[in-house]
Amino acid sequence: MNGACKRCGECCRRSSPTLHLEDRALVLRGVIPFRYLYTLRKGEKAFDNLNQTLVNLQEELIKVKEKGDTRECIFFDPLSSSCTIYEHRPLQCRVFLCSRPEHSKALSKRKKLQRTDLVSNPEILTIIDAHNQRVDMAYFIETLESLSNSDRIRDETVELILYDLHFREFIKEKLPLNPDEIQFYLGRSLYEILKDFGIELDITPL
Ligand code: SF4
Ligand code: SF4
Structure with a gap:
């Protein structure tokens, strides 16, 4: 289908997802363990993908870790070029489609997960x-x-x-x-x- 995801994995190589309130159960059920997460605290610098610029965070974000010094998501398997938790991937990954940036725009209004939620x-x-x-x-x-x-x-x-x-x-x-x-x-x-x-x-x- 035109514009559909080809599952090339490019987006997973370039960044890891930020978690939203809808992802809370994934963490609490252990699908995404705490050791694979990190917090960007309020006031920290972060790259705003939507506006392609660095911002000072107005609220904390919880993200899936990247591998080493790369930006590749820890759940990405480069051999099969696929997500190892595909059936249970976070909201951002389910919504993101490189050919439809407006999907991610809509996501920016959704409540982000906080440490106090977990x-x-x-x-x-x-x-x-x-x-x-x-x-x-x-x-x-x-x-x-x-x-x-x-x-x-x-x-x-x-x-x-x-x-x-x-x-x-x-x-x-x-x-x-x-x-x-x-x-x-x-x-x-x-x-x-x-x-x-x-x-x-x-x-x-x-
Ligand atoms: S959203 Fe785009 S970059 Fe990501 S896997 Fe699908 S086709 Fe590849
Ligand atoms: S969780 Fe899966 S779909 Fe989402 S960025 Fe990581 S590897 Fe890709």
């Missing part, structure tokens, strides 16, 4: 909240964006990066979580985000 343990919710308060993403991004090429990163920013790394280690020791799930619970570390800005910092991540 986590019920009050202790973990308190930890997420404490991390959000103390490791303020909007402030961190603003600080990085205000640096000019010759500026040295400020001591308090380095302290925040170290605090974030220590917080992650503390959580791994305190809670029975799979270390691969930390990017879901706490989002990407400030140390990783720093690298997106092309800034090298001489600290050894824990």
Whole structure:
């Protein structure tokens, strides 16, 4: 059929989906395990596919992880060029059609999944909240964006990066979580985000 999906897998090689409220059951049933998810926190930079530009997120997003340093979705099997969870793929993948961008536009108004939709343990919710308060993403991004090429990163920013790394280690020791799930619970570390800005910092991540 003209304009129909040819299942070439190109879109799966180029990006992974953002989850919507409709995908909640997929995560809670374990079809998409927490270890395959990561959170982009409010204030973080993200690429807006619809408008083809970088934006500062107004709300957090939960995404399926990509493989290594690529943008390929973790559920994509390059050998068969197919999705390994095709029957249970997230809403965005079911709606997306490269020949019909208006489908994705309609999706932008749908409610995105949040960590609070998936986590019920009050202790973990308190930890997420404490991390959000103390490791303020909007402030961190603003600080990085205000640096000019010759500026040295400020001591308090380095302290925040170290605090974030220590917080992650503390959580791994305190809670029975799979270390691969930390990017879901706490989002990407400030140390990783720093690298997106092309800034090298001489600290050894824990
Ligand atoms: S939506 Fe387009 S890019 Fe994605 S699999 Fe189908 S034909 Fe390929
Ligand atoms: S979940 Fe499946 S359909 Fe969606 S991007 Fe990943 S591999 Fe492609």
